[in-house]
Amino acid sequence: MIEKIILAAGCFWSVQYKLSQLNGVINTTAVYAGGTKDNPTYEEVCTDTTGHAEAVLVEYDTAILSTAELIEFFFRIHDASQINRQGPDIGRQYRSAIFYFNEEQRMVAEKVKFETPNKIRYYKNLQIETEILPVDKFYIAEDYHQNYYKKKGY
Template sequence: MKTEKAIFACGCFWGVQHQMERAAGVIRTTVGYTGGHKENPTYPEVKAHTTGHAEAVLVEYDAAQTTYTDLCKLFFEIHDPAQTDGQGPDIGPQYRSEIFYLDEEQKRQAEKVIQILKDKGYEVHTRLTPATTFWPAEEYHQHYYDKTGGEPYCHIRVKKF
């Protein structure tokens, strides 16, 4: 099995994780913080907008069962990439739409998916940013909806591809 990684941010990480961990080929997901300037940020710090981090999900997947492009398509189907500072009722820079690419090939694939969406008439403000350190979030955030039995309120999948 060839395990690869991807990092996506598109609103509250609870809903993103809930959707991503159910995708074919996904082995493991971890919610956390990335894209900021402070080491080991905490949820209260990120929520207070003092660290610059986004709430994000690290996705580990079997490259023989799914592709980075497929995960990018899912990413765009579970949020509104036209929103610039949040998703649904969750507003703030920590909820921004951003793909943190791990290499130039991931960047190229994400750019292709964005172009497909634009060609279909979708507005896309998603940032593409080189990945930096991914800091796992506190344990109580991991697999939140699995623990609580709830369902995501703002990450409803809408087919776009």
């Protein structure tokens, strides 16, 4: 079955690239999610006033990649212990978040988040700050952000 989930883990350029390499991922789209401003632009999101996170809409085949496996990979590709930042990128738009489309995804996300400190050594003594929220509205980012690293190089 094909499912969708939105994952935010810092700048969407590298997140989209990494997620697109995962077996079972069918498509990825850079999006803005979790905010209140309708149809935000990149420039507006960067002001940290829209409430949106840079995120990636992931379409995946659950016959190949389970939601739990996808979310565990998500925790491996960023530092979910940081609040409103990833590395040198600072601001609420770079927060760690999982935006779910259904209750099953929420339950899986909560379970994986809870189990991650015991599965991934990096998180052993850290608190995971990832928000787990229902999808409300999301907006596709501008074309130049889509598959940025595939077009420009990593």
